Amino acid sequence: MLNPNNHIIQALPIIHHIAESAKKEDYKEIIIGSFIRGADKKGACTGHCAGRCIDLNISSRSFESVAALQMVVRILGYLTNLPDKYKKSMGFGMPLQGQFFGHQNLTKYKGVSTTLLKNEELRKLVNQLGYVFPDNDNHLHIQFNWLSKSASNYETEVVYEEGESYENS
Amino acid sequence: MQVVISPVKVNQENFEFESPDEYIDDTEFDSQNENEGSNFFFESINTENAIQLNRKYGVTLGWATLYDKINDILLSYSGLESVSLSESAFSEALAKWQKAQGFNSSDCDGILGPKTWARMKQLLSNTNSIQVSPSLPSGTPPTIENTFEFNRWHAEKILENMNTGFVRAKLSIERATRKNQSG
Numbered sequence: 001m002l003n004p005n006n007h008i009i010q011a012l013p014i015i016h017h018i019a020e021s022a023k024k025e026d027y028k029e030i031i032i033g034s035f036i037r038g039a040d041k042k043g044a045c046t047g048h049c050a051g052r053c054i055d056l057n058i059s060s061r062s063f064e065s066v067a068a069l070q071m072v073v074r075i076l077g078y079l080t081n082l083p084d085k086y087k088k089s090m091g092f093g094m095p096l097q098g099q100f101f102g103h104q105n106l107t108k109y110k111g112v113s114t115t116l117l118k119n120e121e122l123r124k125l126v127n128q129l130g131y132v133f134p135d136n137d138n139h140l141h142i143q144f145n146w147l148s149k150s151a152s153n154y155e156t157e158v159v160y161e162e163g164e165s166y167e168n169s
Numbered sequence: 170m171q172v173v174i175s176p177v178k179v180n181q182e183n184f185e186f187e188s189p190d191e192y193i194d195d196t197e198f199d200s201q202n203e204n205e206g207s208n209f210f211f212e213s214i215n216t217e218n219a220i221q222l223n224r225k226y227g228v229t230l231g232w233a234t235l236y237d238k239i240n241d242i243l244l245s246y247s248g249l250e251s252v253s254l255s256e257s258a259f260s261e262a263l264a265k266w267q268k269a270q271g272f273n274s275s276d277c278d279g280i281l282g283p284k285t286w287a288r289m290k291q292l293l294s295n296t297n298s299i300q301v302s303p304s305l306p307s308g309t310p311p312t313i314e315n316t317f318e319f320n321r322w323h324a325e326k327i328l329e330n331m332n333t334g335f336v337r338a339k340l341s342i343e344r345a346t347r348k349n350q351s352g
Contacts, residue, residue: 004320006287008313012323019330030336059337147313 002036002051009051010146011035013086014079018056021078029071031057033139053143062097063138069099069119072140076125079142088146092126093135106134219260219279229314230286238293239281242266283314 002009015032022030033055037048047053056075058068072094079090093109094100094117102118111133114123126132135141227233240254243262246269247254254262260279267277270288281289311318330336 004324005290005317006283007320008316009320009323012320012327013310015336016323016326016330019327019336023330023333023335026335028334028337032331032336032338 002045002049007051008147009036010086010144011051011054014082014142014144015054017082017086018075018078021081022074025074027074029059029067030075031059033057047143052145053141056140056142057138061138063095063100063140064098066099068097069122072100073119073121073125075140075142076122076129079129080125086144086146087129089144089148090130091143092130092132093139093141093143094122094132095137095139096134097137101134108134108136110134214260214264214277214279216257216260216279219263220256222280222282223256223260226280226282226286229312230281230283231315231318232281232286232289235293239289242289242292283316 015035018030022028034048035054036051039045039049056071058065058071060067062068076092079087091111096103096106096108099119100122101116104116106112106116111131114126114132117123117126117132227236232239237253240259243254243259243266244250244252246265247258247262249258263281263285264277264279267279267285268274272285276284310322313319327336331338
């Protein structure tokens with residue numbers, strides 16, 4: 001279990017920034033989903049377990065909607081204003097749904113070119129912030145490692161486990 | 170989702186000292202320690218260096234407010250009784266305490282930095298329900314060297330936003346949905 005006494009929970013300033021940004025815009029659709037989880041089946045504690053990932057949902061739930069796309073664009077826009085010290089090695093897991101990857105036949109959890117994203121604004125934002133990979137439906141997954149000086153290989157940073165879904169994320 | 174940070178109490182049940190996955194600030198051992206690679210412990214600590222760093226860490230880690238309680242723990246390692254230890258005696262006693270706690274020889278440096286403080290806090294929480302630090306200022310986040318307060322400050326800010334409805338946790342919605350469904 002992550003111990004806040006001796007472990008910086010990297011997700012906290014990111015969530016805080018998103019929440020404060022939403023407050024400034026009086027935007028109330030963001031739902032904090034999965035945050036800190038236990039170690040994986042092999043006992044490794046990375047990603048969610050290490051407090052370096054967050055999943056965000058929308059109040060209307062489905063990411064097929066335009067509202068979901070708008071929420072994700074809005075959140076990534078918030079992140080462009082994140083203090084530079086936190087804006088490092090950011091990865092985004094986005095669903096194959098709707099205006100994200102448009103139900104293309106892509107392998108989940110592996111980094112892909114932003115050109116595969118359907119929405120131009122989303123492409124620009126991801127290019128500005130980090131990298132993207134297809135993920136499970138109905139949530140935006142954000143991962144980061146702003147404490148690490150060497151985290152740059154996104155493939156090692158993709159931490160989502162195959163088979164996870166909205167129901168258990 | 171529930172934010173897991175307790176606002177003030179040290180959580181000893183979840184204490185995981187020196188987990189390889191943790192980002193413990195080891196600066197107290199990186200460059201300041203003169204005993205690295207040595208078999209000597211407290212006899213050869215750099216007392217002056219330890220005093221300087223203890224002054225700094227007492228403030229940044231917040232343990233200066235608990236000096237008397239720490240003093241009580243270290244007294245038995247100082248050979249003294251019923252006194253407030255001088256800074257040099259404090260460092261020397263701390264080095265002995267670090268050794269007794271099983272720290273590596275190179276870590277028995279008499280410096281109460283983040284790593285040692287993590288262990289000391291646990292010990293303090295065994296005997297007292299203590300407040301680790303005073304209330305935080307509202308506008309400025311603590312530095313990451315002050316791990317617990319950094320986490321706490323951000324968590325409290327997030328909770329403030331949740332309480333005012335600007336972000337919500339999925340768990341609460343699911344609970345509400347289940348409650349509605351069950352009538």
